[in-house]
Amino acid sequence: MGHNHAHGPIQDIKGKNLLFSIFLNIGITLAQVIGGLLSGSLALLSDALHNFSDVLSLLVSYIANILSKRDASLKHTFGYKRAEIVAAFVNASTLIVVAVILIIEAVQRFQNPEPINSNLVIWLSLLAIVGNGLSVLLLKKDSKANLNMRSAYLHLLTDMMASVAVLAGGLLMKYYQIFWVDSVLTLAIAVYLIIVGYDLLRSATKVLMLFTPSDLALENIAENICTISQIKNVHHLHVWQLNEAEIHLEAHVDFHEDISLSKFEELLSEIEELVYHSYGINHVNIQPEFGKCDNEDLIIQD
Incomplete structure (x- = not known):
């Protein structure tokens, strides 16, 4: 028995929101690159680089959404x-790569600080805050739907926060001539990107490697079944995520009696209802057994 929880209209909405965010971030990136070169601000250029990674990640997310x-x-x-x-895996990887590039550039600039046009930094960081803030609001609801949307949302959220830091740095440079703060802010942005990117990369990797979802315990599932x-034993048990919406279970089930096929269908429906309501597992594949000489360990190396 299958459980279909598709949300067609929401997918259409998030696709349009992604497309709008792509064009918005292209404009922000171009403005920041030009402004960073004119002002000499590494923090502004690093924010532009992060924004460019946003454009790439949003493109990847948009294509994945269509596929x-x-x-x-x-x-x-x-x-x-x-x-x-x-x-989501690709986007998380780019966050970490961008962070490493920013750290290298920040260390080099910290050793050789340069005067910076703080007015350009202030106005362009304000532009980025408004643009990314709008994109964050557009994707916030859909970010709870799956890892892909969450990765796009986190790209935009971290970039908005980075722009806030750049704005603060611009104000410090304008009124106190503290130009080294540009490099310090760049390092802070990079460290935050690594933290966020690693967490997302780990989550995506677990799904791609077919790991058991972290909130599910196989022993508890087997005991519950x-x-x-009528069930004697559950073994050869595998539970994995295909994507954010589908959790699959595959197992061998040993029965006390040599039941009929119609009886098995009844018990299968009971198993499906049990694991769906208890664990959110919505795809079940059971191999029935009776009196079979088989290894009945919970986990078997296939």
């Missing part, structure tokens, strides 16, 4: 449901 809607086929039996997880009186 994830494609139907399954004989050659692609799961369709492109994992496209958004791959997009065995509370059904």
Whole structure:
């Protein structure tokens, strides 16, 4: 018994929001690159680089969003449901790469500080705050839907926070001529990017590697299934996420009696209801067994 929880209209909305955010960030990036070169601000250029990574990540997310809607086929039996997880992995990786580049540049600039046109820094950081803030509001609701949207949302949120830091630095440079703060802020932005990127990268990797979801314990699931009186043992158990919306369970179930196929269908429905309501597992594949000489350990190396 399947459980379909598709949300077609929401997918259409998030696709439009992503597209709008892409064009908005292209404009912000161009403005910051020009302003950073004219002002000499590394923090502004680093923010522009981060914004450019936003554009790339949003493009990846947008393409993944389109691919994830494609139907399954004989050659692609799961369709492109994992496209958004791959997009989240790519986006998280780019966050970390960008952070490393910023750290290298900040260290070099810290050793050789230069005067900076603080007025340009202030106005362009304000532009970035408004633009990224609007994009964050557009994607906030959809960011709870899956890792792909969360990765795009985090890119924009961290960039908005970085722009706030750049604005603060611009004000310090304008009124106190503290130009080294530009490098310090760049380092702070980079460290934050690594923290956020690593957490997202770890989550995406777990899904891609078919790890058991961290909030599920296989022992508890097996024990719960065995509370059904006709079931003797559950083994060869695998639980994994295909994407954010689908959690799959596969197991061998040993029965006390040699039941009929119709009886098995009844028990299968009972198992599906149990694991869906208790653990959110919405795709179940059970191999029935009776009196079979088989390794009955919970986990078996296939």
